[in-house]
Amino acid sequence: MSSTEMKVETLRWFNNRLEMVDQRILPAAFEYLSYYTAASVAEGIRSMVVRGAPAIGVAAAYGVALEALKLSNALEGRHSGLDPESSAFNKLDSRFRGNDDAVVFNAGMEEGFKVLVASRPTAVNLFWALQRMRKVWEGVATQSPQEIAQRLLAEAHEILAEDIRINKAMGAHGAALLKDGARVLTHCNAGALATAGWGTALGVFRSAVEAGKKISVIADETRPFLQGARLTAWEMVQENIPVTLITDNMAGYMMAQGEIDAVVVGTDRVAANGDVANKIGTYMVAVLAKRHNIPFYVACPLSTIDLNIATGKDIPIEERSVEEVKGFRDYHWAAEGVKIRNPSFDVTPAELVTGLITERGVVLQPDAQNIRKLMRGVQG
Amino acid sequence: MSSTEMKVETLRWFNNRLEMVDQRILPAAFEYLSYYTAASVAEGIRSMVVRGAPAIGVAAAYGVALEALKLSNALEGRHSGLDPESSAFNKLDSRFRGNDDAVVFNAGMEEGFKVLVASRPTAVNLFWALQRMRKVWEGVATQSPQEIAQRLLAEAHEILAEDIRINKAMGAHGAALLKDGARVLTHCNAGALATAGWGTALGVFRSAVEAGKKISVIADETRPFLQGARLTAWEMVQENIPVTLITDNMAGYMMAQGEIDAVVVGTDRVAANGDVANKIGTYMVAVLAKRHNIPFYVACPLSTIDLNIATGKDIPIEERSVEEVKGFRDYHWAAEGVKIRNPSFDVTPAELVTGLITERGVVLQPDAQNIRKLMRGVQG
Numbered sequence: 046m047s048s049t050e051m052k053v054e055t056l057r058w059f060n061n062r063l064e065m066v067d068q069r070i071l072p073a074a075f076e077y078l079s080y081y082t083a084a085s086v087a088e089g090i091r092s093m094v095v096r097g098a099p100a101i102g103v104a105a106a107y108g109v110a111l112e113a114l115k116l117s118n119a120l121e122g123r124h125s126g127l128d129p130e131s132s133a134f135n136k137l138d139s140r141f142r143g144n145d146d147a148v149v150f151n152a153g154m155e156e157g158f159k160v161l162v163a164s165r166p167t168a169v170n171l172f173w174a175l176q177r178m179r180k181v182w183e184g185v186a187t188q189s190p191q192e193i194a195q196r197l198l199a200e201a202h203e204i205l206a207e208d209i210r211i212n213k214a215m216g217a218h219g220a221a222l223l224k225d226g227a228r229v230l231t232h233c234n235a236g237a238l239a240t241a242g243w244g245t246a247l248g249v250f251r252s253a254v255e256a257g258k259k260i261s262v263i264a265d266e267t268r269p270f271l272q273g274a275r276l277t278a279w280e281m282v283q284e285n286i287p288v289t290l291i292t293d294n295m296a297g298y299m300m301a302q303g304e305i306d307a308v309v310v311g312t313d314r315v316a317a318n319g320d321v322a323n324k325i326g327t328y329m330v331a332v333l334a335k336r337h338n339i340p341f342y343v344a345c346p347l348s349t350i351d352l353n354i355a356t357g358k359d360i361p362i363e364e365r366s367v368e369e370v371k372g373f374r375d376y377h378w379a380a381e382g383v384k385i386r387n388p389s390f391d392v393t394p395a396e397l398v399t400g401l402i403t404e405r406g407v408v409l410q411p412d413a414q415n416i417r418k419l420m421r422g423v424q425g
Numbered sequence: 426m427s428s429t430e431m432k433v434e435t436l437r438w439f440n441n442r443l444e445m446v447d448q449r450i451l452p453a454a455f456e457y458l459s460y461y462t463a464a465s466v467a468e469g470i471r472s473m474v475v476r477g478a479p480a481i482g483v484a485a486a487y488g489v490a491l492e493a494l495k496l497s498n499a500l501e502g503r504h505s506g507l508d509p510e511s512s513a514f515n516k517l518d519s520r521f522r523g524n525d526d527a528v529v530f531n532a533g534m535e536e537g538f539k540v541l542v543a544s545r546p547t548a549v550n551l552f553w554a555l556q557r558m559r560k561v562w563e564g565v566a567t568q569s570p571q572e573i574a575q576r577l578l579a580e581a582h583e584i585l586a587e588d589i590r591i592n593k594a595m596g597a598h599g600a601a602l603l604k605d606g607a608r609v610l611t612h613c614n615a616g617a618l619a620t621a622g623w624g625t626a627l628g629v630f631r632s633a634v635e636a637g638k639k640i641s642v643i644a645d646e647t648r649p650f651l652q653g654a655r656l657t658a659w660e661m662v663q664e665n666i667p668v669t670l671i672t673d674n675m676a677g678y679m680m681a682q683g684e685i686d687a688v689v690v691g692t693d694r695v696a697a698n699g700d701v702a703n704k705i706g707t708y709m710v711a712v713l714a715k716r717h718n719i720p721f722y723v724a725c726p727l728s729t730i731d732l733n734i735a736t737g738k739d740i741p742i743e744e745r746s747v748e749e750v751k752g753f754r755d756y757h758w759a760a761e762g763v764k765i766r767n768p769s770f771d772v773t774p775a776e777l778v779t780g781l782i783t784e785r786g787v788v789l790q791p792d793a794q795n796i797r798k799l800m801r802g803v804q805g
Contacts, residue, residue, distance in 0.1 A: 072758075072760040072761065073758075232674075264763070265674070266648070266750070266759070267674070268646070268648060268672035268673065268674060269672050271758055274750075274758055274759040274760065274763075275758055275759070275760060276760075278759060278760035278763035279760035279763075281763070282760050282761070282762040282763055287764070288763050288764065289763070289764040289765065289766055290750060290759055290760075290763045290764065290765045290766075291750070291765075291766050292648035292649050292673070292705070292706075292750055293648065293672070293673045293674040293706075294612075294645070294647070294648060294673040294674075294705050294706025294709060295705055295706070295766065295768060295771075296709065297706070297708040297709035297712060297771060298705060298708060298742075298768050298771040299766070301708065301771065301772070325672070325674050325675055325678060326672075326673075326674025326675070326677070328677040328678060328681065329674060329676065329677035329709055329713060332677060332712060332713055332716055333709060333712055336712055362678075370646070370654075370670060370671070370672055372753075373752075373753070373756070373758060376753070376756050378453075378651055378654055378655055378753060379646070379654040379655070379658060379670055380452040380654065380655060380656075380658035380659035380662050380670075381452065381662070382662040383644070383654075383658035383659075383661070383662055383668050383669070383670045384667070384668065384669040384670065385669065385670045385671075386669055386670075386671050386675065386679070388675060388678050391675075391677060391678040391681065392681070
């Protein structure tokens with residue numbers, strides 16, 4: 046394993062709480078924020094303290110575990126009599142106090158799931174992780190709240206560890222697609238910061254470098270949240286992988302100049318037919334790559350494929366606050382009085398995708414048929 | 426004439442000096458800066474106090490006139506004896522002091538041309554205006570410096586007035602291309618602020634509205650200098666023309682959603698074969714427009730067509746300071762240590778251009794043949 050692997054710990058379990066790097070303030074500062082409840086994790090997802098489809102999934106899993114721990118601790122206090130006035134105890138809704146533990150716990154857990162489900166709409170990993178946690182919960186539903194909470198926490202740990210293993214596997218498959226010396230464009234940040242570590246698209250770059258290939262990265266700055274300028278550039282600089290920053294509108298020029306050999310991006314949801322939802326602007330890069338005969342790859346863990354969605358048209362596209370487009374953070378430059386749109390994702394039709402890089406290998410020219418084949422035997 | 430016409434006076438002659446709106450600080454502040462010499466005008470062009478191909482041409486013309494006025498005033502002081510220590514007199518290079526007036530004047534003028542020519546490389550209107558001023562100068566070269574200066578100032582005034590007339594003519598031709606209710610995307614700012622007034626692309630919108638059409642504008646924010654967010658949005662808000670701001674990477678999404686009916690942009694230089702250099706990102710918009718069968722129009726005064734350049738490949742593309750891409754103004758967000766590129770323009774091949782909107786009418790499917798025909802009889 047590379048020594049670089051653990052340079053960025055996007056999410057970590059520490060002192061019985063979830064800690065997440067605050068990605069809103071990177072790279073100016075590197076700080077962890079602490080989370081104790083499903084509601085606070087949901088707010089962390091909504092406000093983009095954590096972002097990137099796989100990382101959102103891991104965060105949501107911990108959100109469920111945290112809620113279970115909170116509820117079981119509160120119920121324990123209720124019976125022990127040691128600390129009847131504890132804040133955890135008092136946080137239990139008074140309407141639950143007359144009910145038995147299972148009713149209180151189950152109602153609290155459903156509230157937790159509800160707030161997490163509503164945090165962001167586009168990345169399917171959120172719903173995938175919540176579904177997986179729910180199944181684990183159902184499997185141990187007859188056990189005590191404390192036991193359920195421990196089982197859910199173990200599952201969240203497993204989802205985190207699994208995410209890194211999957212990224213490594215995708216990295217190996219993807220690295221084989223890149224020639225030595227390749228100049229690879231990426232959009233947004235599909236890196237360690239978008240996952241539990243290693244990254245999807247940037248994981249491919251890390252794996253290529255680990256395999257001894259000299260590659261260089263061209264990073265779209267990715268307005269309005271600037272994940273490319275702030276996060277991808279920062280990750281690549283940390284790894285000593287050569288990286289060049291451009292504004293989003295320069296990608297076409299770079300391709301026309303012959304300065305891009307391949308494109309690798311991440312994804313937030315892939316429909317059953319291979320259509321790819323990803324950060325706004327990905328579609329434009331894909332159209333340009335097609336025009337210039339540049340391969341366009343999507344690094345895509347199986348958890349990002351949504352067989353319940355037939356085509357990209359049905360993927361919900363989040364529209365975020367117009368404040369994000371007025372400027373950056375509190376620095377606004379847009380003219381007063383202008384209307385603003387802020388769709389946060391777009392859909393790239395499968396026909397523009399050269400290949401999906403998954404932990405099971407690369408699916409070239411993805412379509413409904415080869416995606417169905419790929420997903421055979423995968424737990425829904 | 427519309428009452429809106431003079432709302433924005435980008436450049437104006439006032440108290441024997443050139444005043445230009447400082448476009449670096451718009452829309453937060455609307456301020457004029459004053460210019461007295463060719464060198465200061467060149468610096469104003471270089472630093473983008475003034476930008477936009479036609480406006481740069483007008484500014485350069487005034488730069489030549491200002492230099493002639495400065496030199497002739499200094500020479501007058503030399504002979505009058507009234508003010509031998511005047512700053513204008515002292516600014517004359519000491520090596521000229523022994524020479525006769527014509528030598529001093531001519532050498533000073535050549536210096537002025539030199540610094541103006543070197544200010545920015547891509548917009549051909551700069552060179553076109555300087556060439557025109559030089560011809561006027563040559564035509565009156567035997568007259569006194571004071572007479573030459575007055576003739577050059579009159580020519581600069583004429584170039585300014587002509588620019589507005591040309592924009593109005595382009596506007597009328599272009600407006601006829603837009604349907605009532607059209608939602609029109611534009612990139613960068615080809616507005617009153619990019620010209621002496623009215624604008625090229627935005628002039629088409631103004632003319633369409635004046636003709637009673639209801640149109641709405643979608644403005645790409647246009648990183649890194651944010652001409653769309655700051656200048657185009659501001660101009661349209663001033664005019665009460667509905668305008669929606671998006672980041673550059675949203676144009677593809679908007680087209681895919683069926684929310685764009687046409688594209689109109691300006692240009693900095695059109696090659697003899699119809700290839701169009703314009704603000705970085707224009708090429709990406711053109712490629713997407715083609716994919717979505719959306720007409721892509723370029724508002725292009727004849728002064729922007731460069732018959733000396735065969736194809737877009739030969740148009741010099743300015744690479745500006747990487748500081749511009751690190752953030753905006755002094756607010757930097759890019760990760761430390763990242764390399765940066767900053768090409769300021771790109772080339773859209775003629776095949777992607779539905780039509781060139783000129784003051785002589787619209788040239789559909791521009792190519793070498795119909796551009797040669799269009800330019801017949803135009804002074805080179």
